[in-house]
Amino acid sequence: MDMDERPLSLVLFSGTDDKLQAAAVLTAGAAALGRPVHLFLQYWALAAFRRDATDRDHGLSPEAGPTGRTAVDDLRAAGQASWAETLRQAKELGDVDIQACSLSMDLLHLDEPDLDPLVDGVEGVTAFYIQAGDGQIIFI
Amino acid sequence: MDMDERPLSLVLFSGTDDKLQAAAVLTAGAAALGRPVHLFLQYWALAAFRRDATDRDHGLSPEAGPTGRTAVDDLRAAGQASWAETLRQAKELGDVDIQACSLSMDLLHLDEPDLDPLVDGVEGVTAFYIQAGDGQIIFI
Amino acid sequence: MDMDERPLSLVLFSGTDDKLQAAAVLTAGAAALGRPVHLFLQYWALAAFRRDATDRDHGLSPEAGPTGRTAVDDLRAAGQASWAETLRQAKELGDVDIQACSLSMDLLHLDEPDLDPLVDGVEGVTAFYIQAGDGQIIFI
Numbered sequence: 391m392d393m394d395e396r397p398l399s400l401v402l403f404s405g406t407d408d409k410l411q412a413a414a415v416l417t418a419g420a421a422a423l424g425r426p427v428h429l430f431l432q433y434w435a436l437a438a439f440r441r442d443a444t445d446r447d448h449g450l451s452p453e454a455g456p457t458g459r460t461a462v463d464d465l466r467a468a469g470q471a472s473w474a475e476t477l478r479q480a481k482e483l484g485d486v487d488i489q490a491c492s493l494s495m496d497l498l499h500l501d502e503p504d505l506d507p508l509v510d511g512v513e514g515v516t517a518f519y520i521q522a523g524d525g526q527i528i529f530i
Numbered sequence: 531m532d533m534d535e536r537p538l539s540l541v542l543f544s545g546t547d548d549k550l551q552a553a554a555v556l557t558a559g560a561a562a563l564g565r566p567v568h569l570f571l572q573y574w575a576l577a578a579f580r581r582d583a584t585d586r587d588h589g590l591s592p593e594a595g596p597t598g599r600t601a602v603d604d605l606r607a608a609g610q611a612s613w614a615e616t617l618r619q620a621k622e623l624g625d626v627d628i629q630a631c632s633l634s635m636d637l638l639h640l641d642e643p644d645l646d647p648l649v650d651g652v653e654g655v656t657a658f659y660i661q662a663g664d665g666q667i668i669f670i
Numbered sequence: 671m672d673m674d675e676r677p678l679s680l681v682l683f684s685g686t687d688d689k690l691q692a693a694a695v696l697t698a699g700a701a702a703l704g705r706p707v708h709l710f711l712q713y714w715a716l717a718a719f720r721r722d723a724t725d726r727d728h729g730l731s732p733e734a735g736p737t738g739r740t741a742v743d744d745l746r747a748a749g750q751a752s753w754a755e756t757l758r759q760a761k762e763l764g765d766v767d768i769q770a771c772s773l774s775m776d777l778l779h780l781d782e783p784d785l786d787p788l789v790d791g792v793e794g795v796t797a798f799y800i801q802a803g804d805g806q807i808i809f810i
Binding site: 396408409412415416418419420422423425451452453454458461462465526528529530 | 681683684685686712713714717728729732773776777778779794795796798799800802804806807808809
């Protein structure tokens with residue numbers, strides 16, 4: 391199979407802005423290579439994809455500390471796209487599918503209209519594995 | 531190779547109940563598809579598999595916050611199986627092998643009888659890779 | 671492809687000593703099996719690879735708690751190699767390539783001379799994917 395046909399799947403669990411940004415960059419990079427990318431949103435990552443929530447401050451990993459906080463804020467002030475904007479761009483230029491985990495929808499008492507338009511649908515873990523096929527899976 | 535013959539390997543590092551629950555759901559889903567699943571327990575995840583410890587409260591990721599704590603508690607009160615129970619069920623219905631990392635056993639001063647019966651044995655990282663073969667590896 | 675020809679890629683995001691130690695052990699194990707291993711350093715993991723920083727105390731995951739802290743300190747006092755030393759040994763015995771993520775270099779205002787000699791270079795996410803090929807990718 392050609393490099394650009396192999397799907398890449400990311401399970402997003404963490405909802406802090408640093409991990410979401412890392413996930414967005416890995417998504418955009420794979421999409422730019424022409425690979426189908428599949429995101430599966432669980433737990434606190436799903437919470438960050440609620441409608442009107444993507445541009446809020448979701449904090450950073452505790453280890454970032456004040457120095458990390460300043461570094462992230464400075465880069466953002468210098469014009470870096472947010473993770474949500476990076477994902478929007480990746481969806482425009484490539485084949486990026488974002489699905490919410492049905493179990494986590496229950497956990498957070500969410501219905502599909504509660505989610506940001508970035509999210510394409512809701513699916514269970516079985517559907518996730520079938521779409522992932524034998525491509526790489528990254529848990530963030 | 532058929533979908534249901536490809537092994538899936540999970541390295542469990544984190545020992546908080548939210549990450550363990552995510553790992554249990556990913557395990558159960560793959561096992562339900564007929565795939566062999568191999569769990570390799572390190573560090574704080576291994577600590578959570580000590581005998582008589584699986585049903586204790588292991589906390590949540592810091593980012594969960596009080597809202598996340600309430601959501602998890604509510605779902606549990608509504609009858610959601612714990613991660614340990616989900617793993618027990620996955621082992622009954624499928625091919626799920628759970629191994630403790632020998633280096634982490636040393637770190638935590640544990641011997642095999644100290645572990646929950648969910649754990650099938652102790653192995654080193656080389657054995658882990660050999661069992662993982664070219665299947666997907668997920669680090670949680 | 672033979673087991674010992676398949677590359678293994680690790681994206682290191684976290685910079686706490688427990689996660690870096692887990693990554694070093696997974697790297698050393700794969701290198702010992704003869705596999706090419708590729709590390710891609712982002713965010714707080716990259717910060718830990720600054721020159722003169724690898725042997726500092728980078729803390730542990732919050733869930734480690736005081737018991738975990740003591741366990742890690744005791745093992746270290748008993749002679750366990752640090753993660754940086756484990757990586758140095760892995761580079762001597764096997765094919766281990768460590769690259770800094772160019773976006774994270776910008777985030778942390780780092781230039782290549784600011785990094786520990788363990789780091790072989792700086793690359794973007796596209797180069798990372800090309801080097802990863804269809805081998806496993808682990809995000810830590």
